[in-house]
Each structure stands twice: as structure tokens, then as C-alpha cells.
Amino acid sequence: xxxxxxxxxxxLKRIRKxxxxxxxxxxxxxxPACYAWFNIAANWDPYGNTExxxxxxxxxxxxxxxxxxxxxxNLGEQIVHSLKENDQIGWKFTSVKNAKNxxxxxxxxxxxxxxxxxxxxxxxxxxKDANNAKLEYYINEKENAIAPKITDKGADAVQQQINExxxxxxxxxxxxxxxxxxxxxxxxxxxxxxSKLTDSLDTAAGDLETLQSTVTAFSHMAGTLDSLLVSxxxxxxxxxxxxxxxxxxxxxxxxxxxxxxxxxxxxxxLSSVAEQSGHFSDSVLTAVNTALDTIDxxxxxxxxxxxxxxxxxxADTEKLAEYQTALRQLKVxxxxxxxxPDTSLIDSMIAKLQQAIDRENSLSQRLTDLxxxxxxxxxISSQTRKDLQALIQNTNSDLSxxxxxxxxxxxxxxxxxxxxxxxxxxxxxxxLNRTGENFTQLSDLLVNADSSLSDAQAALEQTGxxxxxxxxxxxxxxxxxxxxxxxxxxxxxxxxxxxxxxxMGTFLASPVQLDTHRLYPIENYGSAMACFYSSLAFWVGxxxxxxxxxxxxxxxxxxxxxxxxxxxxxxxxxxxxxxLLQATIICMGDLWFLEIQCLHPFYxxxxxxxxxxxxxxxxxxxxxxxxxIGKAICVILLVIQIAASGGLFPIEVEPxxxxxxxxxxxxxxxxxxxxxxxAGIYQNSYxxxxxxxxxxxxxxxxxxxxxxxxxxxxxxxFNQKLESTQVM
Numbered sequence: 001x002x003x004x005x006x007x008x009x010x011x012l013k014r015i016r017k018x019x020x021x022x023x024x025x026x027x028x029x030x031x032p033a034c035y036a037w038f039n040i041a042a043n044w045d046p047y048g049n050t051e052x053x054x055x056x057x058x059x060x061x062x063x064x065x066x067x068x069x070x071x072x073x074n075l076g077e078q079i080v081h082s083l084k085e086n087d088q089i090g091w092k093f094t095s096v097k098n099a100k101n102x103x104x105x106x107x108x109x110x111x112x113x114x115x116x117x118x119x120x121x122x123x124x125x126x127x128k129d130a131n132n133a134k135l136e137y138y139i140n141e142k143e144n145a146i147a148p149k150i151t152d153k154g155a156d157a158v159q160q161q162i163n164e165x166x167x168x169x170x171x172x173x174x175x176x177x178x179x180x181x182x183x184x185x186x187x188x189x190x191x192x193x194x195s196k197l198t199d200s201l202d203t204a205a206g207d208l209e210t211l212q213s214t215v216t217a218f219s220h221m222a223g224t225l226d227s228l229l230v231s232x233x234x235x236x237x238x239x240x241x242x243x244x245x246x247x248x249x250x251x252x253x254x255x256x257x258x259x260x261x262x263x264x265x266x267x268x269x270l271s272s273v274a275e276q277s278g279h280f281s282d283s284v285l286t287a288v289n290t291a292l293d294t295i296d297x298x299x300x301x302x303x304x305x306x307x308x309x310x311x312x313x314x315a316d317t318e319k320l321a322e323y324q325t326a327l328r329q330l331k332v333x334x335x336x337x338x339x340x341p342d343t344s345l346i347d348s349m350i351a352k353l354q355q356a357i358d359r360e361n362s363l364s365q366r367l368t369d370l371x372x373x374x375x376x377x378x379x380i381s382s383q384t385r386k387d388l389q390a391l392i393q394n395t396n397s398d399l400s401x402x403x404x405x406x407x408x409x410x411x412x413x414x415x416x417x418x419x420x421x422x423x424x425x426x427x428x429x430x431x432l433n434r435t436g437e438n439f440t441q442l443s444d445l446l447v448n449a450d451s452s453l454s455d456a457q458a459a460l461e462q463t464g465x466x467x468x469x470x471x472x473x474x475x476x477x478x479x480x481x482x483x484x485x486x487x488x489x490x491x492x493x494x495x496x497x498x499x500x501x502x503x504m505g506t507f508l509a510s511p512v513q514l515d516t517h518r519l520y521p522i523e524n525y526g527s528a529m530a531c532f533y534s535s536l537a538f539w540v541g542x543x544x545x546x547x548x549x550x551x552x553x554x555x556x557x558x559x560x561x562x563x564x565x566x567x568x569x570x571x572x573x574x575x576x577x578x579x580l581l582q583a584t585i586i587c588m589g590d591l592w593f594l595e596i597q598c599l600h601p602f603y604x605x606x607x608x609x610x611x612x613x614x615x616x617x618x619x620x621x622x623x624x625x626x627x628x629i630g631k632a633i634c635v636i637l638l639v640i641q642i643a644a645s646g647g648l649f650p651i652e653v654e655p656x657x658x659x660x661x662x663x664x665x666x667x668x669x670x671x672x673x674x675x676x677x678x679a680g681i682y683q684n685s686y687x688x689x690x691x692x693x694x695x696x697x698x699x700x701x702x703x704x705x706x707x708x709x710x711x712x713x714x715x716x717x718f719n720q721k722l723e724s725t726q727v728m
Contacts, residue, residue: 003559003566003570004566005573006558007553007559007570007571007573008570010558010559011570011571011573012574024548025578028548028549028582029541029578029581029582031544032537032540032541032544032586033537033586035536035540036530036533036534036536036586036589036590037586037590037594039533039536040526040533040534040594040596043525044524044526044594045526050088050090051087051088052090053089053090054090054107055109055110055111055112056091056092056093056094056098056099056102056103056108056110056111057079057091057092057099057114058094058095058099058111058114059076059079059093059114060076060096060114060115060116061074061077061115061116061119062074062117062119062120063076063077063119064119064120074119075118075119076114076118076119079114096113099111099112099113103138103140106142106143109140109143110137110139110140111137112136112138113135114135115135115136117133118133118134118135121134216464284309284312284313284363284396287308288367288388288389290305300375302374303372303374304371306367306368306370306374307367307371310365310367310368310371313363316360317360320353320356320360321357324354324357327346327349327353328350331346331347349405352401352402356395356399356401356402359395362391363388363392366391370384370388522597523597527597527598527678528678529647530590530594530674531671531678532645532647534586534608535645535667535670535671535674536638536642536647536667537586538579538582538583538586538608538612538615538670539638540638541578541579541583541586541612541615541616542575542612542618545579545619545620546575546619546623547631549574549575549578550571551620551623551624552567552571564708564709565705568708571620571624572617572704575616576616576617579613579615579616580609580613582612583605583609583612583613584605584608584609586608587604587605588605591604591605596678597678598677599677599678599679599680600676603676603681603686604677606690607676607677607689607690608674610673610690610694611666611670614666614693614696614697615670617697617700617701617704618696620704621700621701621703621704621708622634622703624708625703625708625715626711626715627719628719628722637665640661641665642667644657644658644659644662644667645665645668646662646668646671647667647671666693669692669693670693672685673686673689673690673693
């Protein structure tokens with residue numbers, strides 16, 4: 001720390017000994033303040049000086065005279081008269097030609113031309129051919145970006161004033177006509193008037209009664225529908241549960257799996273039978289012939305051969321019996337399916353297998369008997385040989401039939417049936433899934449419909465009650481009118497039609513008044529903009545410092561072998577001191593020179609100090625780390641923050657890019673903290689903004705002390721390359 005302060009003290013001494021350096025430092029400290037003050041003063045009250053914006057007004061209105069009622073209306077003259085008393089904009093009254101030419105030449109920012117038929121079109125509302133009256137508005141948008149927005153507001157104000165004036169004038173005329181009518185009424189006319197009024201009210205009461213009955217019927221209908229929806233809601237879960245159970249049953253459908261497995265087993269086994277049948281005749285016939293040939297030479301060996309052949313045939317018979325059993329099981333499982341297929345082919349196959357089993361059993365028995373006879377020394381006749389060979393051929397024929405039926409009929413049928421079962425299972429699963437989803441959506445729809453119907457029923461009941469109440473009031477009024485019609489008709493009519501024309505006109509011209517409550521009021525536009533321009537000046541001050549002050553620290557006899565962090569912090573102190581002086585002058589000038597509105601002056605100063613403290617550290621660190629590139633980065637950040645900090649326009653009206661970077665900019669939190677001081681602090685907003693601002697200081701400090709180290713040598717080489725060009 002001692003070395004760091006030595007660098008700082010040496011910098012102060014060097015500045016103090018050099019007059020030019022002192023002048024430059026004074027300029028560095030003062031220039032940002034001037035930048036802020038000039039901008040704040042220039043924007044002090046721009047909307048309070050709009051009388052300097054010249055807007056031409058040309059009136060060509062011919063007016064309107066009514067032959068029906070006593071009404072003479074020239075709204076063009078009334079508009080001109082009202083605008084002459086309005087000093088918010090610099091109104092210039094001239095001819096139509098001069099007004100248009102003046103806008104083109106730039107003499108006037110805008111022009112309002114009142115056409116010749118303006119009043120006549122306004123009063124066309126009382127005819128069958130009603131037309132909107134139009135003002136001609138000319139605007140020169142080239143002269144200034146803001147001026148058209150202000151003159152547009154002036155044109156809107158004129159339009160609103162015309163609408164109010166027209167409504168007020170027509171209402172006055174109508175009330176005046178009614179007043180004249182009451183003065184000329186006699187007894188018979190009054191009775192006739194009251195009679196027509198009574199008939200109208202009687203009709204209205206009847207219509208209201210009918211309408212009230214209709215509304216009541218709709219209310220009952222809504223209640224009935226609501227009950228039906230409740231019942232549907234009660235039933236739906238049960239249906240949905242059935243659907244879910246169906247899905248679960250399908251997922252765990254053992255009969256489908258079993259049938260599929262049985263078909264695969266039968267297919268494999270029958271294929272095996274078909275393959276074996278082709279070799280049965282040759283192998284058995286060869287073995288039998290061999291045994292017969294050995295009878296004469298060795299009868300015991302021949303008997304043994306016959307016995308072995310019989311056992312092999314018996315083993316084959318058992319396999320055929322197993323295949324037959326599998327077919328019977330498959331038939332049972334297929335018949336258990338929801339839509340059982342035709343199993344006649346399976347019955348045929350079972351029968352043929354049984355015939356083959358019987359043949360093999362017979363052949364096996366014959367061979368067993370033959371083995372016994374050979375052992376007993378009996379001779380084998382040629383007829384016995386022929387019978388035995390015929391039996392072998394018949395057995396082989398049966399097995400060949402099984403093979404042929406399998407390949408030509410059974411196998412295609414089993415493949416098709418397997419595919420059908422799998423397809424049906426998939427389709428059924430899909431249907432049940434969609435059904436479950438539809439039930440869920442339908443349930444939600446019924447809940448919403450139930451709520452809507454309940455609201456509709458309540459609204460209908462309220463409407464019916466209101467209609468009933470209105471009907472009662474009309475009937476009471478009707479009773480009073482009928483009584484007055486017989487007693488004193490003239491005074492009753494006069495009382496009904498008695499209305500102040502001016503009161504009626506004023507009310508209809510503006511029936512609604514806006515009561516504005518200002519929260520965090522700011523006296524003038526300059527005070528509102530002081531936060532933005534002051535924060536901008538803090539940043540500009542930092543940029544000016546890195547442009548005029550060196551960030552590199554040189555070594556001398558008293559300061560040798562300086563470490564990077566000592567150089568960084570030692571030179572930073574002079575930047576920090578200058579930045580705090582800049583912020584102090586800017587904020588004090590805002591408060592006591594420009595006299596901006598500020599409810600919390602000390603907090604305003606504190607926010608200025610912290611903003612400058614953070615800004616200067618960011619700018620200094622970027623310059624130390626990246627040299628001239630860091631300075632360029634600081635300027636780029638300045639440009640982005642001017643547009644994206646919400647200082648000039650609400651951030652919500654700016655493009656998406658600026659809205660996205662808005663939360664990541666230090667300007668945002670500096671400007672917000674200063675605004676809290678100017679207009680009033682809301683809860684902890686001020687301290688939260690300052691806390692977020694300090695995060696940027698910590699990030700910049702980490703870059704300067706830690707992450708900058710790998711960049712030192714690289715930036716030194718980079719700067720040498722730039723300097724070698726003798727241009728940069």
C-alpha cells in the first residue's frame with residue numbers, strides 16, 4: 001500500500017509543479033460539468049415554450065342556417081376565436097393559399113384549413129345524408145423531429161374542441177326549442193302531449209314485461225343446462241376410468257400375447273414336421289430293408305434293428321402328438337379373441353396329424369411284432385415285406401399331405417392372422433389413447449362451460465331484476481301522468497320539459513371529467529432530464545481523463561521494480577480523485593446553479609459519487625488492459641448506453657436489442673438511483689440500484705488486478721506493432 005500511495009503522491013507533485021498540467025486538470029474536472037449543465041438548461045422546459053411553433057390557421061367555413069329550428073352555426077369562426085385566445089402554440093391566421101405555401105416553404109410547421117362546408121356537414125347529422133366534417137391538416141416533417149409531434153397534439157386539441165363546441169351548441173339549440181315549445185302549449189295541446197306520452201310509456205312497460213319474461217326464461221334455461229353439465233361432469237370420470245381400464249387391459253392382454261406365442265410355436269413346429277416328412281420314407285424304408293437283409297445271417301441283429309426302428313417311429317409319433325396338442329391350444333385361444341377368426345383349417349390340420357399318428361402307431365406295432373417273430377425263428381414272407389413297405393409309403397403320404405397343407409394354406413393363414421392381431425392391438429391402443437385425451441379435453445371444456453353458464457345465469461338474473469325494477473318505475477310514472485292528465489296538464493308538461501339550455505349543452509359537451517393524481521411529480525422537464533445528462537457527464541468525464549492522462553506508470557530512482565497491481569492502483573488514485581471532483585461539481589451545479597428539483601440532495605450527491613467511482617474504474621481498467629482498443633470500447637459503451645439506458649425514451653418503446661441489453665448496462669442503475677433522489681424514493685429502490693451499480697466496480701477491479709495479467713505482454717507487442725507504423 002505504501003508504494004501505491006507513493007505513486008499517487010508523485011503524480012500530485014508532478015501536476016502541482018506544472019502550470020499547464022494544472023490547467024489541463026482543471027479543464028478535465030470542469031468540462032463534463034459544462035456538458036451536463038448545457039444539456040439540462042437546453043431541455044429545461046421545451047414544452048412550455050411551444051408558442052414559438054408557428055401553425056397557420058385558414059378559415060373558409062361558410063356557416064350553416066337552419067330553417068327548422070332557430071339555429072345559426074359557424075363553427076369555423078368559433079374555432080378561430082378560441083385559438084386567438086390560446087397561447088400554447090403560435091397560431092397564425094391567414095388565407096388557405098398562404099397556409100399551404102407556408103408549410104411547404106418551412107415558414108409554418110403545420111397548417112389547419114377549415115373547409116367551406118365544415119359547419120354544413122356537421123349539421124347534416126339531422127338529415128338522412130349525414131357526413132362527417134373534416135379538417136385539413138398539413139404538416140412539414142422535414143423541419144424538426146419533435147415539432148410534428150407537438151403540432152399533432154395541437155391539431156388533436158382543435159378537433160376535440162370542435163367536437164365539444166358542436167355538441168354544446170346543438171344541445172343548447174335543442175333545449176331552447178323545448179323551452180319555446182313549453183311556452184306555446186295550451187290546455188288541449190298539453191292533454192294531447194300527455195296522452196301520447198302515456199301511451200308510449202304504457203307500450204314501453206309492456207315491452208319491458210315481455211323482455212323480462214324472456215330473460216327469466218333464458219335464466220331458467222341456463223340453470224337447466226348447468227344441471228346437465230354437472231351430470232355430464234359426474235359421468236365423464238366413469239367413462240374416462242373405463243377407457244383407462246381398457247388401456248391397462250390392452251397393455252396386459254395376456255390372451256393376445258398367448259395367441260401370438262402359440263401361433264409362433266405352431267408355425268415353428270409344423271415347419272419342423274414338414275421338413276422331417278420329406279426324409280421319413282427314405283430313412284425308415286432303408287432301415288427296414290437293411291434289417292430284412294440281415295435276418296438270414298444274424299436274426300438277433302435284425303430283431304434289434306426292427307425294435308430300434310419301432311422306437312424311433314414312436315418318438316416321432318409323440319412329437320406329432322405334441323404338435324397336435326399345440327394346434328388344439330391355438331384353436332382355443334383364437335376362439336377366445338373378441339372377434340374370433342375361422343378355425344376350420346386348424347381342425348383339418350389336426351385331423352391329418354391324427355391320421356399320420358395312427359399310421360405311425362400301426363407301423364411301429366408291426367415292426368415290434370416283426371422283431372418278436374424274427375427272434376422266434378419265423379420266416380418273413382414276401383407278402384409281409386410288401387405290406388410293410390406299403391404301410392411305410394402310406395405313412396409318408398400322410399406326412400407329405402401335412403407338409404403340403406402347411407406350406408400352401410396353414411403358414412400364410414397364420415402369418416396373416418398374426419399381422420391382423422398385431423394391427424388390431426395397435427389400432428385399439430391408439431383409439432383408447434386418443435379417447436383418454438379427448439375425455440380430458442372434454443372434461444376441461446365442461447368445467448369452463450359450467451363456469452360460464454353459472455356467470456351467464458347470474459347475469460341474466462341480475463338483468464331480469466333490473467328490468468323488473470325499471471318496469472315498476474315506468475308503471476309508477478305512468479300512474480302519476482294519468483293522474484296529472486286529469487288534474488293539471490299544462491303545469492305537468494312544463495315541468496317535464498323545463499331544462500336549462502346552457503346547463504344541458506355544457507354537460508353533453510363534456511359528460512366525463514378526468515381527475516388526475518400525480519405520483520412523484522417533477523416540476524419541469526429539465527429536472528427530469530438532469531438524471532440522464534448528469535450520469536452521461538460522469539462517463540464523458542472518465543473518457544476525457546483516459547484521453548488526456550497517461551495510464552502507464554514510469555519508474556525512477558524512488559520507484560523501482562513496480563508490480564502490475566501497484567502500477568494499476570497507484571495511477572488509479574489520481575483518476576479516482578479527478579472523477580469524484582467531477583461528480584461533486586456536476587451534482588452541486590445541478591442542485592444550486594440550475595436549481596433542479598431534488599427531494600433528497602445528499603442522496604443525489606452520493607449517487608453521483610458512486611456512479612463516477614464505478615464509471616472511472618471501468619474506463620480506466622479497459623484502457624489499462626487493452627490500450628487504445630479499450631478507449632474505443634469505452635466510446636462504444638457510451639453510444640449504446642445513450643440509447644439503451646431508458647434515459648430519453650421509455651425502454652419499452654425502443655427496439656428489442658436495446659430492451660435486451662438494458663438490464664446489463666451500468667447507466668441504467670445510475671439514472672434510476674438519481675431519479676429516486678429527484679422525485680422521491682420508493683422503498684429500497686435507491687439502495688438496490690446502487691448495489692447493482694457496485695457489481696460493475698467489482699468486475700472491473702477483478703479484470704484490472706487478476707484477469708489482466710495474461711494480457712500485459714500481448715498488449716505490449718500489439719502497441720509496438722501499432723507504433724511501428726508511424727501512423728497509429
